[in-house]
Amino acid sequence: MINIFPGLPLIESPLFSSLKAQWALTPEEDRIANDLHDKGYAVFNFPDNELDNRIDRIRHNLGPVYGIDFDNPDSHKTMGECRIQDAWRFDEDVCAIAANQIVIDLLSKLYGREAFPFQTLNFPVGTQQEAHSDSVHFSSLPERFMCGVWLAMEDIGADAGPLFYYPGSHRWPIMTNAMIGRRGYGSDLASAQDPYGPAWIALCNAYGLSREVFLPRKGQALIWCANLLHGGTHQNDPRLTRWSQVTHYYFDDCIYYTPAFSDESIGKLDMRDLVAISDGVRRPNRYLGEDVPGLERSVGSTAKKKHGRRILKKIRKLRGKFGKKATESQ
Numbered sequence: 001m002i003n004i005f006p007g008l009p010l011i012e013s014p015l016f017s018s019l020k021a022q023w024a025l026t027p028e029e030d031r032i033a034n035d036l037h038d039k040g041y042a043v044f045n046f047p048d049n050e051l052d053n054r055i056d057r058i059r060h061n062l063g064p065v066y067g068i069d070f071d072n073p074d075s076h077k078t079m080g081e082c083r084i085q086d087a088w089r090f091d092e093d094v095c096a097i098a099a100n101q102i103v104i105d106l107l108s109k110l111y112g113r114e115a116f117p118f119q120t121l122n123f124p125v126g127t128q129q130e131a132h133s134d135s136v137h138f139s140s141l142p143e144r145f146m147c148g149v150w151l152a153m154e155d156i157g158a159d160a161g162p163l164f165y166y167p168g169s170h171r172w173p174i175m176t177n178a179m180i181g182r183r184g185y186g187s188d189l190a191s192a193q194d195p196y197g198p199a200w201i202a203l204c205n206a207y208g209l210s211r212e213v214f215l216p217r218k219g220q221a222l223i224w225c226a227n228l229l230h231g232g233t234h235q236n237d238p239r240l241t242r243w244s245q246v247t248h249y250y251f252d253d254c255i256y257y258t259p260a261f262s263d264e265s266i267g268k269l270d271m272r273d274l275v276a277i278s279d280g281v282r283r284p285n286r287y288l289g290e291d292v293p294g295l296e297r298s299v300g301s302t303a304k305k306k307h308g309r310r311i312l313k314k315i316r317k318l319r320g321k322f323g324k325k326a327t328e329s330q
């Protein structure tokens with residue numbers, strides 16, 4: 001394939017239509033590619049014959065970590081922890097979902113570079129999070145080589161705090177500290193999303209987009225592009241669960257960093273030191289085929305680190321049961 005813009009994901013290229021003509025896509029891949037290009041998200045059935053059994057085991061194994069009374073249908077499920085980051089490190093089924101080869105091959109084809117999963121989040125309830133783009137948490141150079149795959153682990157109705165998103169927002173300029181006049185490198189935040197909230201609201205108003213809500217059946221998954229604005233709606237019924245797993249993917253031959261704690265314009269990047277979930281091999285930061293040395297971490301989010309440590313303590317308590325060592329997430 002001749003591609004004048006290898007520094008852009010194929011599905012986000014301005015030459016998408018002409019590239020697609022040279023691309024051997026099945027009808028289903030074609031639909032997914034079009035949806036990602038046009039709307040910034042695409043829904044598909046998660047390709048795993050073992051999925052139902054995996055979901056049962058995940059709910060059983062991770063359930064005790066959240067501190068939620070799942071057995072009582074009337075208990076308020078939103079009172080405990082709402083997420084476990086990187087359960088792939090100790091739970092084989094979380095790992096298998098993240099490392100699903102059919103999904104990795106699909107993403108690699110759609111982006112034009114090898115995809116690799118690097119982070120998982122497991123939720124028993126909705127996050128009720130404000131609209132945000134993952135690009136402030138994880139970005140790449142060249143930009144947009146990141147995506148999320150959100151998997152419904154049960155049928156999800158309107159009262160369970162479903163996922164929402166703004167179709168088309170993936171095309172907006174990627175939010176940076178420079179854009180909002182903030183210095184990020186070395187800063188400390190309670191939440192890495194906080195500084196950008198007003199700017200995202202302003203963009204929503206300026207572009208006049210309306211949000212859509214995702215009401216999936218168990219086993220449906222949604223890919224979101226790096227810059228798609230999304231979040232979790234209010235959970236109307238606190239007695240409900242909303243089991244889901246998000247896996248975040250990067251693509252080979254990029255610099256991986258956290259924009260919330262970076263100032264790109266002056267070369268201050270809070271770079272990430274990543275291991276691919278799929279093969280356990282480190283993925284060095286690279287630019288145009290060469291390793292980029294000088295890994296540096298900025299200060300980062302204190303709240304996130306404290307939260308990570310709290311969850312890790314709980315997981316360690318259960319470690320005997322899982323039989324594997326849990327390590328702190330990046």
Ligand SMILES: O=C(O)CCC(=O)C(=O)O
Nearest residue numbers: 126127128163231232246
């Ligand atoms: O599942 C949700 O409610 C939102 C998840 C999310 O925003 C994320 O993982 O970035």
